[in-house]
Amino acid sequence: MSFVTLDNVTKRYGKSVAVTGLNLTVPAGSRTAIVGPSGSGKTTLLRLIAGFESPDQGSIALGDTMLAEGTMSVPAHRRGIGYVAQEGALFPHLTLAANIGFGIARNSPDRHARIAELMQQVGLAPSMHDRRPHQLSGGQQQRVALARAMARQPKLMLLDEPFSALDAGLREAMRDMVGDVLSTAGITTILVTHDQAEALSFADHLAVLRDGVVVQAGPPQDLYLRPKDAQTARFLGDAIILQARLEDGFAHTILGSVPTDTPSRRGNATIMLRPEQLELTSAGQTDPSSTTSLGRIVGRTFRGSTWRLLIEHLPASSAGLRLPSLALETSSIFTIETPSLAPLEIGATVGIQIVGTAHILA
Amino acid sequence: MSLAVSPAQTMETKRHAPLHLPMIIPAIIISILSLIPLGFIVWIAITSGWDTVRDLVLRPKVAELLFNTLILVALTLPIAIALTVSLAWLIERTNLPFARLWSWLMVAPLAIPAFVHSYAWASVMPTLHGLPGAVMVSILAYFPFLYLPIAAQLRRLDPTLEETAASLGHTPIAIFITVILPQLRLAICGGALLIGLHLLAEYGLFVLMRFDTFATAIVDQFQAVYNGPAANLLGGVLVLLCLVLLRLEVFLRGDERYARVGSGAARHAPKWRLGAFTWIAALLPTALTLLAVGVPIFTLTRWLISGGAGVWRLDGIVPALVQTAALAVGGALITTLAALPIAWLSIRAPSRVQRALEACHYYVGALPGVIVALALVTITVRVALPLYQTMATLLLAYLLMFLPRALVGLRASIAQAPIELERAAVSLGKPPLVAIWKTTLRLAAPGAAASAALVALGIANELTGTLMLAPNGTRTLAMRFWSYTSELNFAAAAPYAVLMVVLSLPLVLLLRLEADRESKP
Numbered sequence: 001m002s003f004v005t006l007d008n009v010t011k012r013y014g015k016s017v018a019v020t021g022l023n024l025t026v027p028a029g030s031r032t033a034i035v036g037p038s039g040s041g042k043t044t045l046l047r048l049i050a051g052f053e054s055p056d057q058g059s060i061a062l063g064d065t066m067l068a069e070g071t072m073s074v075p076a077h078r079r080g081i082g083y084v085a086q087e088g089a090l091f092p093h094l095t096l097a098a099n100i101g102f103g104i105a106r107n108s109p110d111r112h113a114r115i116a117e118l119m120q121q122v123g124l125a126p127s128m129h130d131r132r133p134h135q136l137s138g139g140q141q142q143r144v145a146l147a148r149a150m151a152r153q154p155k156l157m158l159l160d161e162p163f164s165a166l167d168a169g170l171r172e173a174m175r176d177m178v179g180d181v182l183s184t185a186g187i188t189t190i191l192v193t194h195d196q197a198e199a200l201s202f203a204d205h206l207a208v209l210r211d212g213v214v215v216q217a218g219p220p221q222d223l224y225l226r227p228k229d230a231q232t233a234r235f236l237g238d239a240i241i242l243q244a245r246l247e248d249g250f251a252h253t254i255l256g257s258v259p260t261d262t263p264s265r266r267g268n269a270t271i272m273l274r275p276e277q278l279e280l281t282s283a284g285q286t287d288p289s290s291t292t293s294l295g296r297i298v299g300r301t302f303r304g305s306t307w308r309l310l311i312e313h314l315p316a317s318s319a320g321l322r323l324p325s326l327a328l329e330t331s332s333i334f335t336i337e338t339p340s341l342a343p344l345e346i347g348a349t350v351g352i353q354i355v356g357t358a359h360i361l362a
Numbered sequence: 363m364s365l366a367v368s369p370a371q372t373m374e375t376k377r378h379a380p381l382h383l384p385m386i387i388p389a390i391i392i393s394i395l396s397l398i399p400l401g402f403i404v405w406i407a408i409t410s411g412w413d414t415v416r417d418l419v420l421r422p423k424v425a426e427l428l429f430n431t432l433i434l435v436a437l438t439l440p441i442a443i444a445l446t447v448s449l450a451w452l453i454e455r456t457n458l459p460f461a462r463l464w465s466w467l468m469v470a471p472l473a474i475p476a477f478v479h480s481y482a483w484a485s486v487m488p489t490l491h492g493l494p495g496a497v498m499v500s501i502l503a504y505f506p507f508l509y510l511p512i513a514a515q516l517r518r519l520d521p522t523l524e525e526t527a528a529s530l531g532h533t534p535i536a537i538f539i540t541v542i543l544p545q546l547r548l549a550i551c552g553g554a555l556l557i558g559l560h561l562l563a564e565y566g567l568f569v570l571m572r573f574d575t576f577a578t579a580i581v582d583q584f585q586a587v588y589n590g591p592a593a594n595l596l597g598g599v600l601v602l603l604c605l606v607l608l609r610l611e612v613f614l615r616g617d618e619r620y621a622r623v624g625s626g627a628a629r630h631a632p633k634w635r636l637g638a639f640t641w642i643a644a645l646l647p648t649a650l651t652l653l654a655v656g657v658p659i660f661t662l663t664r665w666l667i668s669g670g671a672g673v674w675r676l677d678g679i680v681p682a683l684v685q686t687a688a689l690a691v692g693g694a695l696i697t698t699l700a701a702l703p704i705a706w707l708s709i710r711a712p713s714r715v716q717r718a719l720e721a722c723h724y725y726v727g728a729l730p731g732v733i734v735a736l737a738l739v740t741i742t743v744r745v746a747l748p749l750y751q752t753m754a755t756l757l758l759a760y761l762l763m764f765l766p767r768a769l770v771g772l773r774a775s776i777a778q779a780p781i782e783l784e785r786a787a788v789s790l791g792k793p794p795l796v797a798i799w800k801t802t803l804r805l806a807a808p809g810a811a812a813s814a815a816l817v818a819l820g821i822a823n824e825l826t827g828t829l830m831l832a833p834n835g836t837r838t839l840a841m842r843f844w845s846y847t848s849e850l851n852f853a854a855a856a857p858y859a860v861l862m863v864v865l866s867l868p869l870v871l872l873l874r875l876e877a878d879r880e881s882k883p
Contacts, residue, residue: 083529
């Protein structure tokens with residue numbers, strides 16, 4: 001069941017178009033991530049849903065309620081949608097508790113109990129009750145912002161890059177905490193981010209935004225393995241993009257042959273492989289009869305648990321397969337991460353084996 | 363404005379203490395000089411004896427003055443605050459037409475000295491006097507002191523806070539009260555304090571409005587009986603009022619931090635659409651501009667026309683202009699030089715001693731010019747008679763009155779010169795003072811010149827202290843203007859008012875640019 005529906009929404013700022021003819025549905029109870037490079041219109045999209053802006057065209061609906069249609073727009077304070085801004089946006093003149101209680105009526109009898117409950121929900125110690133925002137760490141500020149947004153028990157929560165100001169270690173912990181708290185409370189959540197890793201790990205529904213339109217939406221795994229085009233493929237992670245000839249459900253490439261995810265396709269096409277689909281073997285162990293092709297390590301970077309290897313593909317001298325224009329899209333060099341346990345030296349020749357299936361882009 | 367100093371730096375400054383000695387000694391001397399007016403009041407209170415105090419302070423006239431002064435402050439400040447907050451909000455946060463023009467016009471009244479505002483109203487509307495006249499002209503003359511910080515703060519506000527409040531179900535009006543107003547508190551307190559201190563210190567404005575305050579009563583007493591105990595004791599009460607005002611501001615301001623939490627680049631807040639209210643809203647800045655800028659310009663033009671060429675008597679104007687320029691430039695140089703040691707110390711060697719010295723420098727700036735003048739008159743008469751009514755005493759008074767003004771600009775410009783240059787110069791064999799002179803002061807020169815200009819403009823329009831202290835024969839623009847106005851010869855006074863306004867225009871420009879720069883995120 002779709003919960004938030006955006007239908008053909010357009011928003012301009014002067015001459016520049018931020019969002020154009022955008023369609024998006026957010027399933028009820030989902031954790032939806034909207035991901036896109038900066039300038040793609042994702043923050044505008046969030047602000048349109050929150051009601052801080054009204055669309056020039058199109059409609060926005062929440063469940064059965066129409067939030068914006070044509071010139072009609074429900075103002076933000078009547079939408080009942082929770083919102084957590086990039087750096088928390090805590091009211092600097094109020095204490096932690098007053099910040100959390102900002103949305104709760106002052107004369108509400110259970111105000112204090114609610115504040116205490118919310119503080120506990122997001123993991124803030126009761127002793128911090130009277131702290132001021134500037135006395136809190138970045139992570140604590142985000143916890144307060146989340147508790148404050150949850151105080152009015154919204155059905156929908158909007159998160160505008162809430163983790164980007166935190167340092168790497170904290171970011172992941174906060175992301176998990178926020179996800180858990182919101183799922184437990186049963187609040188549908190929309191997260192906006194430019195960080196694809198964050199989007200992939202947070203969401204159960206992902207929408208990729210580019211130039212003001214939704215390029216592709218669906219479950220994160222689907223989008224990662226079956227992106228619509230090369231740009232989306234690269235945006236969601238490292239991708240190896242190859243020219244291929246399709247025959248009998250196989251894609252024949254310079255790196256060897258691999259089954260495709262659309263066996264019926266034939267002819268020339270562009271395919272995508274994720275680097276983790278390439279397995280390296282020491283050249284000595286290579287079985288010359290297999291589909292393995294050869295590469296040479298030309299550079300490497302130590303990254304702790306893995307080595308990031310720069311591999312140059314070696315043209316297959318023995319391979320009988322002569323394929324037309326089967327070059328790597330950019331050059332014959334690509335990067336792969338391998339576990340650091342068995343380091344490969346620069347200059348070593350390796351065999352390259354493809355596992356899984358190739359995704360046909362176009 | 364305080365600079366964070368890492369432990370390593372502090373240790374280093376201690377080791378190089380001799381470098382600071384040539385600066386600390388003059389700073390201490392200036393601080394002692396700064397304490398003269400306050401010390402004078404304390405000394406008066408102690409030596410007068412209870413009987414004199416009772417006779418001169420506990421009497422109906424003083425009660426009346428006290429009531430007048432308090433009601434003046436109590437009426438002027440709330441009206442001015444309400445007016446400027448609405449104006450600043452309209453101009454900064456709505457789609458009011460000609461916003462940029464309005465934002466300049468709202469600062470323009472500062473170019474007109476308060477007593478010229480009063481002169482304009484007295485001649486345009488002679489029936490306007492007493493409390494209503496005093497309150498109205500005070501608001502018109504001083505509201506930019508509130509407008510500048512409030513508008514700057516409004517520009518600086520993070521719109522995300524308002525959006526968050528909206529997402530929490532607050533209506534626009536509730537957001538204004540619970541989110542915007544609290545963040546304007548510092549700006550309102552600062553501006554209101556400045557206006558309050560001006561209300562306590564101003565003389566010319568209230569004389570023309572025929573409204574008695576402590577400042578007018580002190581000058582009257584002083585002119586009747588030089589160095590009389592009555593004026594001095596009234597001065598004591600005035601100082602107490604100033605201290606109460608300063609404490610009140612500290613109390614109301616609180617010690618909270620209202621800065622943005624976090625760092626991201628602030629967006630510009632969206633502007634409210636006024637729609638059908640546009641023209642009603644435009645009435646407010648229009649009316650204020652007409653009253654605060656239009657009336658003085660109209661009056662001056664009218665007097666100039668009716669006076670014709672005859673009022674431009676060069677034998678009066680040229681000497682006044684020359685004397686004013688000489689006093690302004692001389693006073694500005696001395697004041698800037700005097701502010702230099704403490705400004706340098708506050709950036710290069712912040713310490714508890716330095717902060718105490720700096721507090722001395724600032725305190726006098728809060729005291730009305732009448733007090734400084736009273737103190738210097740009494741001291742020169744009793745202790746150093748040869749200095750009585752000399753240029754030296756007048757310049758010292760200017761120095762004490764305008765020291766804080768010079769200090770603010772100097773500190774900012776010294777802070778921009780890296781200390782490494784001073785160290786490099788010392789390591790190349792320059793003695794400490796030469797090193798400072800050749801590096802930091804060289805780099806701080808433009809800023810120092812700007813703050814010296816502010817001081818010079820302040821001196822050029824100073825009336826009260828000049829009237830009380832100037833040697834016989836001194837005729838500044840303000841004094842000439844004042845004597846003609848006192849004779850009700852408004853036409854003859856007009857050219858002097860025009861010259862003072864022209865001289866003050868750069869001041870307004872500087873203040874406005876300063877406010878613009880501060881409000882950049």
